[in-house]
Amino acid sequence: MPEEDLVDIKFRLYDGSDIGPFRYSSAATVDVLKQRIVSDWPKGKTIVPKSANEVKLINSGKILENHKTVGQCKVLFGEIAGSIIMHVVVQPSLAKTKAEKKVDVSPKKAVCTCSIL
Template structure:
């Protein structure tokens, strides 16, 4: 039985600082990575995430889905043996309770973003 090759990742925050690098199993889900990032979030950073759902992970221009594994996301580290893959971390801006209710009740206030 072949030994599973670990994937080395680091996470780039909005200000250019990094969390990691650390090694992860290809079977690790994106949701698990978000929980780990939240636990390792620098305490001195302002406007940090409150929950893991406030985070978005971006790799190779694609927003990664929580239920997918690293292997399913086709993290391109396998092409560079021993290389570190950098994923970008985006934090959803905090909304007040009033703003959240307003957005939920008003579909015309929603926006979409595409990364090409």
Template structure:
């Protein structure tokens, strides 16, 4: 594979919408693809990613690693000539801040049943 080969990709979001298709150099890193996804994320879409660590890119059932290039991550057997490769985007749900949400934790502790045995 040539190092300057362009690959046409589109990114499928959980709601079924797509970002792209766009052409990317095969030497582009997976982390740079994730940065591009964040900048092109549809406005008003639920659960937007805040960083590249919030995103998992899946191609042909494999989760792509940030430090690999697109060329290293491709599976040529699953590609259709002349068609865009669809990669699925999974966004990790935000994890609540343990220190910032003390009022919610305390309300859970206060709720419930209290019995007195005499």
């Protein structure tokens, strides 16, 4: 594989720590990057992604889409010497969040009071 087709990427976590840098081919998809992040997630963190679907990658202020390749995103990266830093955001799945919000499913009683002075 030619050296020009390889890109060094470092992933910055919410607390300022990093995962990587790792070297990826320009043909690698963003989904592959997310799977690598989940598998290499540091132990002892308070926030831990359970799957690649909970991970969002941000570079140059844009959320990267799963089907895009590193080569397609290179336009965002520009011509940078050294490692590219991508920010990692962990967002729990919506199904879990909605389930947690619906804990109190008991019907609410309408209470009406009037005070006449």
